[in-house]
Amino acid sequence: MSNSLLKYASITQKISMSLLGLFLASFLLVHLTINLMLMLPDGGESFRAAAEFMGTNPFIMVFEYVLFAAFFVHIVLGIILWMQNNQARPVAYAKANVSETSFFSKYMIHTGVIIMLFLFLHFVHFYFAKIGLVDASATYMFEGHEHPDFYTMAIELLKQPLYAVIYILSFLALGFHLNHAIQSGFQSLGLEHSKYTPAIKSISTIFALIVAVGFSIIPVFFLIQG
Amino acid sequence: MDLTLKIWRQANTKAKGKMVDYKVTGVSPDSSFFEMLDVLNQSIIEEGGDPVAFDHDCREGICGTCSLYINGRPHGPDSGITTCQLHMRKFKSGDTIYIEPWRAKAFPIIKDLIVNRGAYDEIIQAGGYISVNTGGVPDANAIPIPKVDSDTAMDAASCIGCGACVATCKNASAMLFVAAKVSQFAHLPQGKIEAKRRVQNMVATMDELGFGNCSNTYACEQECPKEISVSHIAKMNREFFAAKLCADVKDI
C-alpha cells in the first residue's frame, strides 16, 4: 500500500521542499537586482560588472553549484510528491471538489513545470554560453580576454516579442508559485504564529508581486524603447 | 421538493461501481439529508431493489460515522457540520445532487457510500495513547494545566475522525487528522514520555497506509465539521522536526 517512491517521511520531504524553496526564492532577489541593471542608461557597464563579479568571485562560483543542486532536488522532490499525491486517490470524484481553498495552492506542479521549462531555456541561452558549450552570440573584451557579452545577449533576446511573451508568462507563473510557496514553506517548517502568520501571508504575496512585476517590466521596457 | 439524485452504487470492494440516477419527490425542506435518503431507500425496498448503503450512527454530529461527499464537498454545502446535521432546506426543488463516497486509496469502498476508515484506527494504534500509572484514581486537578493549553488541546481533541479532511484534500492527505491527534497530546503534560516516538510513528503509519502529502491548500480546515485549525498541522510539523533532530536513541 505504501507510497514507496521515496523512503522519506512525508513531513521530511515537505520540510526539504520548504528549505530549498525558500533558499531559491532568496536568490531570486539577487538575480532581479542584477537584471534591473539592464535598464540603467550606462551602456551596460553596471550589468557587465555584476555579471563579471558573479562569474569570477570564488564564493559565488561555489554557491552556483549549491544553487544548481537546490534547483535539482526541489524539482525532483516536487515531481515525486506530485506522483505520490496522485496515487493517493486512484478514483476521481464524479463531481469535482468545490471546497474553498487558495487558488494557487492547487497548481504548484503546473506553475513549477512552466518555471522549469523556462529555466531550461535560460540555461541554453546563457549558462551554456558561459561554460563554452555553445558560442556566445555577442562578446566583448575584458582584461585582454574575450568574454560572452551577457548584456547584449540579454537585450537582443528581450527585444524579440515572442521571447518577451514567454519571459513574462514564465514570471507570471513564478509569481503564482511564490504567492503560495512562501507562506506554505513557513507552515511546513512549523513556523506558524497567531500574530505573525497573517503578516507572512501578505509578505508572500508582496514578494510574488515584486518578482513577477520586477522581471516582467524589463522586456516591456525594451519593447517600448524599440 | 423534487430532486434528482446521482448516487455511487458499488456492490462490494472489488466490484465496479457507477453513478446511478434516482428521483425523489415530495421531500420536506425541514427533513434532514438522511431522512431524505431513508425515504429513497424505503421506495427502493418497496420496489424490491437493494437500498443504498451509507454510514451513520449518532445522527447528531458527534460520532463521525457519517461520510457523504455531496455536490463536490464532504458533508455537503454547509460548513462546520456533519452529513447527519445537513438539512434539505440547503437545496432547492429541482436540484441535482451528487452523492459519492470518500475517495482515497487508504479508504477502500466497502459498499456503495460506505468506506473502510480502519486506516485511522491503525494511525491511532501507532501512537494515539498515553501511559498512565495504575493504582488509585489521581486527584482531579492534581496536574495544573494553563487554560490556553487545555483549550487548544480540547480544540484538537474535538476531531471525530470522520475523514472529511482526507476526502476533500486534493492529495487525499490525512495531515489534519493526524495533526489533531498529535497536537491534543502535545499541548498537555500527560503523554510526554512517548511524545517523540508518537509523532514519528503516527506519521510513518500515515505514510505507509498510502495517504498523500500535505500541499497546504487548507481545504481540510474549510471542510472539517469541527473546524479544526491547520495551525495543528504546523504544531505537528514542529513536533516532528524536533523529534527527528533531537530524539534519544530509544525514541527513534
Ligand code: FES
Ligand atoms: S452520524 Fe454521527 S456524526 Fe453523523
